């Protein structure tokens with residue numbers, strides 16, 4: 001190669017370097033971020049109704065993976081300023097209601113530019129996830145369509161901007177928010193009391209909490225879970241939680257728990273997710289432990305009252321939250337028998353340590369007694 005050739009090659013290399021420097025500006029690889037959807041106590045009673053962390057800052061071109069952190073149901077839905085779709089909606093058969101398919105099934109994605117309705121549909125198992133890639137800088141709010149008040153935010157910076165947090169810092173913040181919300185749910189659980197009011201006819205109307213919650217936490221339990229009343233008494237079941245709907249559904253415990261959803265396949269498209277127990281059934285007088293009496297869906301701030309004319313043991317469930325263990329029991333004693341103290345919320349939940357504690361105390365007591373007897377015999 002002559003001198004001219006060397007100069008030409010050097011020039012080409014220089015041009016390559018310069019152009020490369022301009023065109024292939026130093027991009028950082030797109031980052032995939034992790035955000036948790038909700039979180040819960042081991043017995044599923046306490047739920048964080050939140051995206052964790054609530055707000056995250058990323059860059060254009062980055063992706064967020066939302067992963068379910070509870071054995072529960074949520075959606076990740078960007079409304080882009082549009083209205084919240086109605087829920088539930090008429091099914092068009094037999095006057096039944098069904099879940100709105102726009103909410104229940106995925107719409108749009110996998111990219112989001114700040115416009116349109118983009119939703120995960122219902123994410124219904126722990127560990128399941130949903131991902132979106134953000135293609136335009138801006139600040140975007142999103143919601144869970146099943147839990148009013150459950151909302152999050154994504155701040156998308158221009159590509160190449162420095163991140164305010166690492167994923168490890170994002171995780172730490174998510175955990176701090178989760179523990180705060182579950183701690184708050186535990187306080188809501190402890191504070192939920194049975195109330196009673198004497199009626200002029202000698203009967204009593206009790207109030208059992210049909211779930212409690214607020215400020216992005218929920219307790220999916222009847223509180224108290226186990227109540228004893230007299231024949232003729234009534235119980236009101238108000239939903240004291242802005243994030244949840246519940247039912248009070250008495251059923252034969254020897255049979256199946258009444259289902260929340262009855263999916264009906266269609267000639268095309270997704271099945272209709274019929275809600276067979278959305279409306280009241282069986283009336284307000286609970287008198288046969290083998291018959292269905294159902295409040296239908298009770299919404300936040302509303303209440304449903306049952307009267308118990310006959311002695312017996314009546315088992316009931318919230319059909320929506322049976323998978324999370326939302327069951328209750330009413331024992332009705334004959335009128336005129338001596339009053340039993342209604343049990344309080346202390347025995348709530350599958351994982352209550354109280355029976356275990358009681359058993360341990362009994363063993364200790366028995367041990368002490370037997371030791372005393374043997375000591376006396378030996379002396």
Ligand SMILES: [Cu+2]
Nearest residue numbers: 246318320321
């Ligand atoms: Cu419920």
